[in-house]
Amino acid sequence: MTLSRTAAPKAPGPFRALLPGLMLVAPALLAIGFLYVLPLVRSVVFAFVDAEGGFTTAHLRVAAELYGRDVLFTIFVALSSLALIAVLSIAIAGYLTLGATPWAVAALRWLYRWPLFIPFIVAGQTARSFLARNGLFNSLLIDSGLMDPAMAQSLLDWRGLVLTFAWKQVPFVTLLLAGAMASVDRSTIEAARNMGAGRLRCLIQILLPQVRGTLLVGLILSLVTIMSVLSVPMMLIAGNPTMMTAMMAHRVTYYGDYPVANALGLFSYILTALAAFAYLRMTMAQRRESER
């Protein structure tokens, strides 16, 4: 009697041991599975399934044939936007961190975030009235005598897209970058200045290398945003070529052609996945380095 009472309880099976843990993660796991993974897999699968349910690459071929130029145009616009975003946000965050005029830094800090709170569709509308042939931008140039009225041209093409994406995403990347720069050990900057480096050199050679991970994260998140925005290309660009999102919407709205839209979607997955892969590789390398 006493023996059986003091004997250790039977060890639970491996599944019983896992059960409480599984129960805890189940809601999150189910939400990700049903709301994210399943639609993604479905859309990838449907890009390869024909009307009879068999495997086909016809949708991909149609998508590449009809919209190949749009895919290239999208890549070009996205990369140009990212380059502009990177340059502007490094400049703004750098000035916020290294600026020597307190009132200018305070004013910039207050101003630069505004576009964060403006939705893309409003940004598109604003850009339309600003960048059109007789828009505010050209009027300003003409009124100030910097441009001949006959030279005025509409910027509502790839340039308009790049400017609008940059205008909308620069505050976001700057926010991340300025935060990272603020947490860099200030004495590393002072040491560089003490050794003879001017402000610009400090920014490029000392500050930026220490926050390049954050810059990359900001740019990758911006890339994903640019690849997914529909309103801006719809509002800014009338003709061909245009961004892939506009073409997917066109395919679905006017033809009800989900397979080709899915095939186009596959291209954007691949593009963003490449960026994500580059990002993961870099963070892994950084982790290995810090562990060394």
Next chain:
Amino acid sequence: MGVEALALQGLSIRLGGANILEDLSLDVQAGSFTCLLGPSGCGKTTLLRAIAGFAPPSSGDIRIGARSIAALPPEKRETAMVFQSYALWPHMTVAGNLTYPLKLRGIARAEREARAERILELLDLPGFGPRRVTSLSGGQRQRVALGRALIVDPPILLLDEPLSNLDAAIRRNLRGELRRLQQKLGITTIMVTHDQEEALSMADTIVLMRAGRIVQVAPPEELYSRPADLEAGRFLGVDNLLAGRPEDPVAAATIGFRSGDARLAGAPGTGALNRRGRVLDCAYAGGGYHLQIAAGDEVIAAVSGLPVALQTEVCVTVPAAALMGFGTDHRLLPRETRPDSGATARPSPELLSH
């Protein structure tokens, strides 16, 4: 670049309405090792940062040799600073950190690498060039930081508490190493520290600071034996401050001495300060015992080689040479002796050498 002197003239710094430094003037001789010593918040780091150009002065001038540098940005001053946190650039290797200042000066790659190697030899870190700075220990990082400052052959070396983040043993080692290196290179050096032992053992001249002002400028021996006032004395380890009595060998409102100079004696010593009292506390402190002795309403700290039972009546005696007399204004009085107790004070030639 040659060895140059540094001069501060009427330097004041105001930050947010508060005076951090007030009207400081100081001459630092070329090739000397000067320590800025003081409690935290006394402005010593601000003074160092002002010399480097990171704290703009509201008035006054800073000169290196004959040049005024007060209006120059930090990158034009050519003062080499070693930071408390080392401030090595984490994205560069050891060699990268060492050669970056040379790169800024447009020196060719081969020359840069040769100089980096030479400085690594000098700092006893041969072969460390390709290592990442994040893989170094604190002492190694500090040496690389020092090498980075020395590699440009600066006229002035500024050290901001360079040893305070290190273990005691490494600190003692580096202290001697730093001093020898400074003497070998003969570079004008200014070091900030709050550690009086560090300042006393390393400096040619110590600048004692308090509340944004310079209290005393003196060689270590003089500063230690003749602190300018009561507070300076307290900061420098004068832990006994007693009200003067007519029979004491020094005529002063307050007489100060260190507990290490106070001994127990069977009978009062002649020409010495004597107090009778009762032992309140006796604690072992490695190599001897620390005593707390109640003498009237004053408590005297003394040391003894042997333990003493509590409440024992003892006589504490301090030789006249170890006594410092302070006036009613708390300033140190010129050294004077009273050959026999009760006689009026008679100034005698001051002897600073003992």
